[in-house]
Amino acid sequence: MKIVSVSGNISLQRDIDSGSEEQRKVVLNIIDDVKENRDKALFQYTEKFDHVQLESLLISDEEIKEAYREIDNEIILYIREAADNIRDYHQRQVKQSWMTTDQDGTILGQKITPLDSAGVYVPGGTAAYPSSVLMNVIPAQVAGVQRIAMVSPPQQDGRLPAGVLVAANELGIHEIYKVGGAQAIAALAYGTETITRVDKITGPGNIYVALAKREVFGVVDIDMIAGPSEIVVLADETAKASYVAADLLSQAEHDARASSVLVTPSKLLAEQTALEITNQLEALPRKEIAEASIRDYGAIYVTETLDEAIETVNQLAPEHLEIMTEQPYEIIGKIRHAGSIFLGENSSEPVGDYFAGPNHILPTNGTARFSSPLNVDDFTKKSSIISYSAQSIQMNGSKIAALARLEGLEAHAKSVEQRLGERK
């Protein structure tokens, strides 16, 4: 792994894959087709792209039962415990509606309401993770969303992965459709005979899914466009190189485009970690992927001081940040940008990926500068409440009319003056 001394500006940001014009046209055609031909288009694209002829989009009770036969009972208990932890953490995020009253009779407030419905995209292939089902669905349930629909592309045998079905069923999700790609996003945004449209679509997917989400943004809400995953470890000389290396590799095995970075003022730790990475790589079943990721997107940055290392972390704005220093709590306040912060040597990233409670759907590619882990607020919306009394409009009406006239909006002024006139 390459070791680089840094002091100036660096960035993890890879170019956002915004797709080719060709891919965009394909996606626009699929969306138009689904808007027009609805279910029929869904069956056709599923045959074309997933190479399977389905009789029904909706998952049956029998398929759920079959899934349970494939998954170990012990694993099911772990999934339940993880779900409990995730639910507990997210329940602490719930916000209350509030109001404020004034002696002149004015009442102002903010009403918080769950979305009516949400659509969750679960990617297919090797990325079909039961944990992603928990992380997507639970915040929506805690927010109070009444209807949650899940979509996922079928395997060639026409089924969905057993772990995904078990996780969904454990959460009480019954609306599960075997459809993926841009066609699934179009169905969730516009509705078909089988799939009723939703208000918001969350969850990552391939480039066609990302392009489709970007296109339907505004018709429905979407979460962020996900990029490849990344970890930054901030460590000083007290950190164990074997831990640092293992955590960097756990990120690297995800994807050849994943990025694993160590930032440290300790040259010794840098060298030991590089060595450990080479050694630990050998034993990994996904060695090729991890090796390519470390080669192309991995780095060890050595700084002069710990403060410089912290500033480097802020420039990277990583999705996952592990802090393995002598006093990790002294550093939190200086971290301005990070999706999820793991403190101390026992908090390895998989603790948060699966089990601890916080969400693992996180801002990637430097977007932690301005976005957040998926959370309960993402599945609610706010409404302002304004209630003026006769006294408050009498007191303030002429000021409001004057401000309206400054902007040349006479009917605005008159609408207020209607209320004043009668009492003159």
Next chain:
Amino acid sequence: MKIVSVSGNISLQRDIDSGSEEQRKVVLNIIDDVKENRDKALFQYTEKFDHVQLESLLISDEEIKEAYREIDNEIILYIREAADNIRDYHQRQVKQSWMTTDQDGTILGQKITPLDSAGVYVPGGTAAYPSSVLMNVIPAQVAGVQRIAMVSPPQQDGRLPAGVLVAANELGIHEIYKVGGAQAIAALAYGTETITRVDKITGPGNIYVALAKREVFGVVDIDMIAGPSEIVVLADETAKASYVAADLLSQAEHDARASSVLVTPSKLLAEQTALEITNQLEALPRKEIAEASIRDYGAIYVTETLDEAIETVNQLAPEHLEIMTEQPYEIIGKIRHAGSIFLGENSSEPVGDYFAGPNHILPTNGTARFSSPLNVDDFTKKSSIISYSAQSIQMNGSKIAALARLEGLEAHAKSVEQRLGERK
């Protein structure tokens, strides 16, 4: 104004203007040009589109002083009072970071951090409103955003409207640039010699601005893509037709594509309101705009019952909702979708547009189903905090490793087991 009896499904939703392919190409070219030629491109596009040759993009102290000479002192006092009200309301939205501790040593939490910087787009022409400056900037300031940059297209005399400059100066905003259109959005997203890039861009604009915001989404965050404005009045037989008509017209004067709708179970109120609209229209300086809006996008829906009227409102999911019924507070709980809710006959929409405190930047075109008024949360982001103790990793490590292996991610399992091995 047309009166329609309704019972089935209705919708305010107009097609989202997603622009032509031609417009999209223009915008992509502008963005590329600004990325490459930076300030030089900004000056060129300003000359081309705004027909003015600037020497400097940054507003000078002299221009601010000049603006103050144009605005009435009384108006400045009203602007200050409005700003105080807006600041007070938004301060009540501020969220605290939190944490939770467990006896096994686990600490979980959520850290809330303001964005480093925000860019505010203030449209030009007749839509250059001082009130929009207050509504855009104050939530960012309350959130704690350190750097706020404002952009707005110059008038042909090379200046910005006095009201806009005064409002900005009252808020202590000094980074004000005379540049608009897609080129301003590109500058805020990618940076130039003069304009440093920001983390988030808010504020409405024309179709080129909307397309540019959509393109840079992901590089920076953006607020919603704004559509034409709308009001729905929900009223029963106790409402005054003259108030209802005046409020519908105050929306209609904004834009020929604005939509003004009355929903009522009272046929009498429907007829009286239609008559009032015809009468009040005559006196309006923006009569042509209001008349076209009422004709093309206005409607009075008459329902059988008040509950049906409420359900119709939910289907419309309006930006502004006025409730003028005998008991408005009994209805709030039934309203699932609305940007801003105005209660009772004294709460006319301009009260919220200018003065009361809640934001006037609201979700349009049915997007109140899933989005919120601009608020303090829009200018902060969250980071999860996960801190496992030696005890908590010992208790849970093997479960986490099992869940990782279920997903085929061996390096994830090993990263946890590194922590268990030593203590065996």
